Amino acid sequence: MxxxxxxxxxxxxxxxxxxxxxxxxxxxxxxxxxxxxxxxxxxxxxxxxxxxxxxxxxxxxxxxxxWPKRPRRRQRGQNFDIEATATEAQPAVRPAPIVARAVSAKDETLMTAFAALAENADWARSRIAVVQESCRLFLGLADRNPFDNDAGDLAIRIRKWVPQHIGDALVGCELATLSERRAMLEEAVFTVEKVGAEADRQRARLMAPGQSALDVQRRHLTRGSDSFLD
Structure with missing residues (x-):
């Protein structure tokens, strides 16, 4: 008890x-x-x-x-949902280089044709890449020299007929044997290489002293002026 x-x-x-x-x-x-x-x-x-x-x-x-109650102090880190409050990271957007924007806007068909040829003729990728770069550099310079007739003619051939030639070659390969397909693609690569070599020659001429856009424009504007003054 x-x-x-x-x-x-x-x-x-x-x-x-x-x-x-x-x-x-x-x-x-x-x-x-x-x-x-x-x-x-x-x-x-x-x-x-x-x-x-x-x-x-x-x-x-x-x-x-x-009487109003004081809000309770929230403990640091308590009931903190990281996934609910975190902001999804966004990739940084970088503007494309000026050259890349110019190519994609004006010569997209040409570059697409070169890419298709390189995909089918994969043994000649490096050769096609050289031609593509030669054409890109020449076209950029030709656009700055609108009064140069030779450069203008070659620029039209490159932009219009090179994609057409590559497209026709790829269409012909659809019903060809392996050996015929290899021969047709090799011929297409050889043809665009000749065009690329001509683009290099024309670009070297445009880059030579006295061949600037201002010089060509001056000659174009004063053509026949001597005989007129006489």
Whole structure:
């Protein structure tokens, strides 16, 4: 029997400590409300202890209901969803070089034809790449020399007839045997190599001293002027 009383007393003591701790924490969190309730009770109670306690209790209940609660501080890193808040990385967009934009805008058909020929004649990829670069450099220079007739004629042949020739060769390969296909593709590569060599010669001529766009324009504008003045 004494043992049961001892256990009961310890339980009551622990419960009292827990209740007291909870009350202290609660009152601390509502310190302003408690203080205002006590001050209000003292002011209205008129010196009566019971009246002061009653009014303070009523004020505490009313103020607890209407007084705004402080938002709880969020622990750092708690309930933080990285996937929900992360922004998807976007690849950096870099503008294409001026030369690449010019080629893609004006000579897309030509470059597509060279790519198709290199795909079918894969043993001659490096040779086709050389021709493609020769044509690209020449066409860029020919566009800056619009008054040069020879360069203009070659530019038309390259832009119009090279894609046509490559396309006809690839169509012919569809019903050809392996040996015939190899011969037709080799002939097409040889043909565009001749065009590329001519493009290199014309480009070297345009790059020579006295062959600038201004010089060609001057000769074009003054053509026949000597005989007219005479």
């Amino acid at each position: 004494p043992f049961l009383l001892l256990v009961f007393g310890a339980a009551v003591l622990i419960a009292g400590l827990l209740a007291g701790t909870a009350l202290v924490v609660f009152l601390r969190s509502r310190f302003v409300v408690v203080a205002m309730a006590i001050l209000g009770g003292l002011a209205v109670g008129g010196g009566s202890v019971s009246r002061t306690l009653l009014i303070s209790a009523l004020l505490f209940v009313v103020l607890s209901l209407v």
